[in-house]
Amino acid sequence: MIRRQSEFNDSTLSKRLLAYGYKHWKSFLAVFIMMIITTVVGLLSPLITGKVIKLLEDPLLDFIKVIYWIIFLGVVVFASVILEVILSYILQKTGQRIIYEVRENVFSAIESYSIAQMKETPAGKLVTRVTTDTNTLNEMYTSVIINVLKNVLTIVGVLVAMFIVSTKLTLYILLFTPVLVIVSYIFRKYSRRAYREVRKNVSNVNSFISENISGMKVTKVFGQEEKKYKDFHVENTNLKKSSLKEILAFAIFRPSIYVIYILAVIMVLWIGGNEAIQNNILIITGFTYVELIVFYQYIDKLFNPLQQLAEQFNILQSSLASAERIFEAIDKKSDIIEVENPIELTEIKGKIEFKNVWFSYIPGEWILKDVSFTVEPNETVAFVGATGSGKSTILTLITRNYDIQKGSIFIDGVDIKQVKISSLRKAVGQMLQDVFLFSGTVSSNIALRDEDITEDEIIHAATYVNANSFIEKLPNKYDEEVKEKGANFSSGQRQLLSFARTIVHTPKILILDEATANIDTETENLIQDSLKKLMSIGTMLIVAHRLSTIQHADKIIVIESGKIIEEGTHQQLLKNKGHYYKLYKLQYEGSDI
Secondary structure, eight states, rough: OOGGGGGHHHHHHHHHHHHHHHHHHHHHHHHHHHHHHHHHHHHHHHHHHHHHHHHHHHHSSSSHHHHHHHEEEEEEEEEHHHHHHHHHHHHHHHHHHHHHHHHHHHHHHHHHOEEEEEEOOOHHHHHHHHIIHHHHHHHIIIIIHHHHHHEEEHHHHHHHHHHOOHHHHHHHHHHHHHHHHHHHHHHHHHHHHHHHHHHHHHHHHHHHHHHOOOOOHHHTTOOOHHHHHHHHHHHHHHHHHHHHHHHHHHHHHHHHHHHHHHHHHHHHHHHHHHIIIIIIHHTTTOOOOOOOOHHHHHHHHHHHHHHHHHHHHHHHHHHOOOOOOHHHHOOOOOOOOOSOOBOOOOOOOOOOEEEEEEEEEETHHHHHHHEEEOOOOOOOOEEETTTTTHHHHHHHHHTTOOOOOOEEEEETTGGGBBBBHHHHHHHEHHHEOOOOSSEEEEEHHTTTTOOTTOHHHHHEEEEEEEHHHHHSSSTTTGGGGGGGGGTTSSHHHHHHHHHHHHHOOOOSEEESSTTTTTHHHHHHHHHHHHHHEEEEEEEEEEOOGGGGGTTTTEEEEEETTTTTEEEEEEHHHHHHTTTTHHHHHEEEHHOOO
16 A cells, blocks of 8 residues: 555654664764764864964964964864765765665565556656666765764854854854744745655656657657657656756755855854954953954854755755655555465466456456356366457456456465465466567577576477577577567567467466467467467467467357356357357358358
8 A cells, every 4th residue: 555645754754764774874883983073173173273373473473383283284174085085985885785775675666566556657657766766865875864963063063162262142143043944944845845746747757758769659650759749848848847946945045044144244243343343342351353263264164064954955855755755666565465374386287267256457347257167287278259358357367467356266276365476477377469578688588587597498498389490590599689678579579489488487377368469470370380389288278369279279268248158169169159150250251140
């Protein structure tokens, strides 16, 4: 179940994000120690500067001492720089480790989604979760967490030093605190909405691009380039507008902090200078212009981290907006729920049984209505019916791509809801009409990069299903490059590769869903020969519009409107002269029946 965005408050998000960082606490501890050292070193600089000025004012100028203090100041600055470099390296390395883990968690969560859930969300949006959103978190771990602590410590240290120099002027500076709080609160409320909108529009643009690049061939065939460009322009404009809102929020916030800083400087110079010149109060109390210069430097050191906090607050808001979407993806659980202590299928015979199965994709709109049938081990059963009758749905239910609402499905007498899902799907080899090939080689697509599958097994599987007939003609044979989605292979060649892929993974149950559709005659002959071989491997379930493909099946089940209306062999069904007979006549002898 997906959390609503309102459930992801700042506290919840922060705890979950910090939990990833806690695993690397040693690295953060080392960084924290170095950060304290650099903070202290930074606070020393104004004091050393003041000391040098005082030495230069002394009528008995000791130039050697001045040189020593200047060298000491240089050493302090150099040490601070070296520590900052080491600190930055450790943070970047640790941050990348954390983002690596987050990215893997998101991808793992997406892999667990059911087929229905995958269809609900465009691929481009899921890609955004794994890439763009996780990358947004990187700067938070490498910059925000530690630097916020550093800046807070710096602010506290500076305030302490300022109180030591002048309590009165420090209290004047603190008068600006309520203004800072109010400005930060307003920015936080506005910026979070802006960042959420940006993340949403980034996902929409990525989704649009992913879909339309995949469908560019259709766009070109129908001459819809201008229409698609206008659609993209709308999505791109929405992203631009939301990004400008985000920029505007920060563009107002940071200058606001700077204005407060300038006002603070003006006030210090006005009050401190005015009292020194007109009333001589500062001189009487021992507060000289040197201390005033030191105090001014501390103001700079006070507001510099405040401005950095503004930037880090900006990054934090963006990170929290991305974190909402990341944890939404991680928390989304598969609607196919596995029971505790599921059964592992080992010795599979291949018997399949549907008992009074009812199923619907949309509540109330039944696709299957009280369907019951039995497939014996090593039997080949074909399903025939009009488009939308429920044939393909039956095949998807066997591997629990969806869960049925009523009834039961058994494999070898075991209810599939009690079976471990990975074990169930490993036992079933699926060959679909729309074959998906991954970028890689012919060999990697057959083995699916399974290291346990040898090259000999790959070649044997390809030869068994006649795929070697075209693989051997390729320039690089089994090492031939496969382009995205197998674009450099014909539909028939892709189908033969899917046959080889299925065989090499040695399933006990084979499923063919329109696997012979849209292929040329020459390739069809190879596939028909392959099908005869496949039928001897184990239990086979076939859905095909070409009745020639299923004539040799042990049993043919005719489905209409989600119900089984006929069942028997090819010859038996022709003799009955029922619905199957009409389909056969229409397909091979015209409509005169």
